[in-house]
Amino acid sequence: MPFLKTTAPLLSLSVLATLLSGASLVSADDLKMTTIASGLDNPCGIAIQPDTGHLFVTCNKSVLRIDPKAPGKTHEEIVGFPTDVYGKGPKYNISGLGASFLDSNTLVVGGGGLPDGKEIVRFYEVGSTPGQPKKADDMKFKSGPIPPGKDSVRGEGNFYGVVPIGTTLFISCNGDDTKGWVSTIALQGGKPGKLTPTIATKVVTGVDAPTPVAKSPEGELAVGQLGEITVPHDSLYTTYDPASHKLTKKVKIGLHDITGLAFSKSGKIYALDFAWLKPEDGGLFTIKVDGDSAKSTQLQKILHPTAMAFAADGSLYITALGQPADSGSGMKGSVIKIEGLD
Amino acid sequence: MRTMKARMRSKTVAGMAVVAGAFLLVLSVANGQGTSGQSQAAPGAFQLEAPKGLDPVPVPDDNVMTHPKVELGKRLFFDPRLSLDNSTSCASCHDPKTGWSDGQPVSDGVKGKTGTRNAPTVMNAAYNYFQFWDGRSPSLEDQAMHPILNPVEMAMPSMDEVVAKLKKVPGYQEEFGKVFPDGITATNLQKAIAAFERTILSGNAPYDHFEAGDKSALSAAALRGKDLFFGKANCAACHSGPSFTDGGFHNTGVGMDRDNPDVGRETVTHLLGDRGSFKTPTLRDIARTAPYMHDGSLATLEDVINLYDKGGIINDQLDEEMFPLNLTAEEKKDLITFLKEGLASDNYPYVEVPTLPQ
Numbered sequence: 001m002p003f004l005k006t007t008a009p010l011l012s013l014s015v016l017a018t019l020l021s022g023a024s025l026v027s028a029d030d031l032k033m034t035t036i037a038s039g040l041d042n043p044c045g046i047a048i049q050p051d052t053g054h055l056f057v058t059c060n061k062s063v064l065r066i067d068p069k070a071p072g073k074t075h076e077e078i079v080g081f082p083t084d085v086y087g088k089g090p091k092y093n094i095s096g097l098g099a100s101f102l103d104s105n106t107l108v109v110g111g112g113g114l115p116d117g118k119e120i121v122r123f124y125e126v127g128s129t130p131g132q133p134k135k136a137d138d139m140k141f142k143s144g145p146i147p148p149g150k151d152s153v154r155g156e157g158n159f160y161g162v163v164p165i166g167t168t169l170f171i172s173c174n175g176d177d178t179k180g181w182v183s184t185i186a187l188q189g190g191k192p193g194k195l196t197p198t199i200a201t202k203v204v205t206g207v208d209a210p211t212p213v214a215k216s217p218e219g220e221l222a223v224g225q226l227g228e229i230t231v232p233h234d235s236l237y238t239t240y241d242p243a244s245h246k247l248t249k250k251v252k253i254g255l256h257d258i259t260g261l262a263f264s265k266s267g268k269i270y271a272l273d274f275a276w277l278k279p280e281d282g283g284l285f286t287i288k289v290d291g292d293s294a295k296s297t298q299l300q301k302i303l304h305p306t307a308m309a310f311a312a313d314g315s316l317y318i319t320a321l322g323q324p325a326d327s328g329s330g331m332k333g334s335v336i337k338i339e340g341l342d
Numbered sequence: 343m344r345t346m347k348a349r350m351r352s353k354t355v356a357g358m359a360v361v362a363g364a365f366l367l368v369l370s371v372a373n374g375q376g377t378s379g380q381s382q383a384a385p386g387a388f389q390l391e392a393p394k395g396l397d398p399v400p401v402p403d404d405n406v407m408t409h410p411k412v413e414l415g416k417r418l419f420f421d422p423r424l425s426l427d428n429s430t431s432c433a434s435c436h437d438p439k440t441g442w443s444d445g446q447p448v449s450d451g452v453k454g455k456t457g458t459r460n461a462p463t464v465m466n467a468a469y470n471y472f473q474f475w476d477g478r479s480p481s482l483e484d485q486a487m488h489p490i491l492n493p494v495e496m497a498m499p500s501m502d503e504v505v506a507k508l509k510k511v512p513g514y515q516e517e518f519g520k521v522f523p524d525g526i527t528a529t530n531l532q533k534a535i536a537a538f539e540r541t542i543l544s545g546n547a548p549y550d551h552f553e554a555g556d557k558s559a560l561s562a563a564a565l566r567g568k569d570l571f572f573g574k575a576n577c578a579a580c581h582s583g584p585s586f587t588d589g590g591f592h593n594t595g596v597g598m599d600r601d602n603p604d605v606g607r608e609t610v611t612h613l614l615g616d617r618g619s620f621k622t623p624t625l626r627d628i629a630r631t632a633p634y635m636h637d638g639s640l641a642t643l644e645d646v647i648n649l650y651d652k653g654g655i656i657n658d659q660l661d662e663e664m665f666p667l668n669l670t671a672e673e674k675k676d677l678i679t680f681l682k683e684g685l686a687s688d689n690y691p692y693v694e695v696p697t698l699p700q
Binding site for chain 1: 471477572573574576577578579580582583584588589590591592593607611613614615616617619658659663665
């Protein structure tokens with residue numbers, strides 16, 4: 001029968017494609033995991049310097065520089081950050097949170113150590129090699145704060161995520177929980193403008209706490225809504241048009257508390273789940289979005305992961321708090337390198 | 343939908359895929375496999391429509407809604423024979439006349455015993471991630487047995503004894519037999535009660551009409567109150583979403599100034615951060631469910647607003663969302679107007695006490 005003769009091989013291919021499409025091409029067995037640094041004091045953010053590949057990790061009171069070629073060694077790049085306490089038990093001392101490079105020598109750090117309404121975004125000039133530690137207040141520029149007012153009941157703080165898209169810096173904020181602001185800073189001639197509440201993500205999505213932000217392969221702003229730490233499986237993956245700030249995608253991903261979001265060179269979506277209520281569920285996941293739904297697959301269990309970034313060679317670097325002390329400075333944090341992702 | 347004749351003409355692989363998909367869909371509907379496991383074609387299928395403003399009601403795949411099941415669940419809900427001395431039913435503490443709560447700070451059980459927490463409303467409990475103030479139950483089905491076995495509530499020694507009691511009632515033998523192939527069991531009793539509770543929904547309120555475009559649906563005072571709710575008064579930090587609850591747990595400080603306070607969620611999670619935290623309740627039809635808070639210690643909405651205005655009761659685990667609001671007297675009034683008028687359902691889910699099986 002002519003129909004079957006022509007369609008049989010096509011059907012075979014389509015069946016094969018169907019089988020493959022839902023399967024992850026990477027499994028946990030394919031990955032190589034290495035601890036690059038340990039004994040860190042609550043690492044919450046990570047940025048990779050474009051030219052050198054050095055890791056800049058925001059910790060309690062400081063920003064550390066780590067050369068991945070010299071694992072185990074850390075250098076205090078910036079010191080003396082103010083400290084705040086996050087959580088009600090367990091509790092974590094935190095300072096800088098989200099981090100990103102604008103260019104090889106300009107590091108942006110979202111603050112977490114000052115009260116809501118006083119928090120700022122800090123811009124630092126950093127060199128290609130380690131030098132004398134810089135003081136936290138020795139900033140090239142700063143932007144903010146967003147004080148209490150009509151946009152934000154008690155002002156903004158806890159700037160968990162920082163990402164530049166074009167000439168705009170997007171910062172996730174966790175001050176006013178009725179809005180869930182992603183704020184913006186316009187960059188002009190290398191200088192930052194005013195920190196401005198821009199996207200009310202909670203109003204738009206119905207879920208709390210914008211946390212990780214990233215630039216998607218399509219050039220959109222990707223935001224992970226963490227949700228309530230006391231509610232399981234409520235995190236969202238969302239995207240916005242960076243120019244109009246309109247929501248373009250909102251899907252439930254089944255994670256408890258998304259804290260990291262990154263895209264590999266091949267365009268795959270990777271996410272971290274802090275899993276506050278059930279730490280054994282936490283770790284590194286892939287997210288496959290299909291229309292209005294998504295499937296998350298755990299690749300690696302990691303205890304309390306906080307942020308991640310892909311290096312130019314495709315390696316993924318992840319910060320993790322580890323097991324906290326009863327309160328304060330855990331000194332159990334680490335930076336983990338994962339190879340083998342696509 | 344493509345016709346059979348159109349299907350026979352299709353020759354492309356893509357066309358065949360559409361045909362195959364459509365054929366499978368027809369099969370699945372005929373077999374009664376709708377979304378959320380809901381039977382759409384099976385006899386007695388219960389089409390659970392969410393009121394305006396609410397999301398589709400989540401229904402577990404292993405407890406589909408049918409009319410006979412819901413009716414059975416209703417009778418069980420109102421039946422005091424599920425208690426040790428035949429005095430107390432679910433409805434004793436979850437009374438449709440008092441907002442599906444009981445109008446008391448804490449509830450009375452069999453033999454005059456009293457509980458320690460305010461009876462939560464059943465309204466919109468279908469949407470809760472967790473049941474009870476401390477979230478110790480993961481589902482309506484599971485929750486149903488707890489009060490029955492609680493010595494200060496309905497005080498039955500075991501579910502086996504509940505089943506034995508029901509088996510002595512010919513009317514229940516018959517009704518269970520119509521719904522469940524295996525008749526009267528503890529699991530089936532819980533499923534029936536849960537199915538009934540899923541129908542107790544509050545939505546379709548002036549707030550929903552306003553959000554849908556009817557700008558006259560809220561009075562000027564309620565509209566000012568709405569703006570405060572989502573703004574200066576910070577209510578929406580926790581009372582968010584269609585049911586006006588984030589489903590999470592928060593410490594407002596209520597009760598934390600007492601000796602040996604009720605630590606709420608901490609008893610379940612054993613996390614210090616959950617000490618004194620209780621589940622955010624729905625605010626739908628909130629005017630009907632006084633008194634308020636997990637211990638019923640606040641008699642009126644005015645008392646509640648005053649608590650939040652002062653920033654709650656300070657304790658080591660006080661939620662960061664609790665801080666002095668500095669509301670004016672007029673703002674407090676407008677906020678309460680929004681709560682009372684704006685969230686009052688046009689179709690309050692009132693249910694008459696049914697005739698009980700004999």
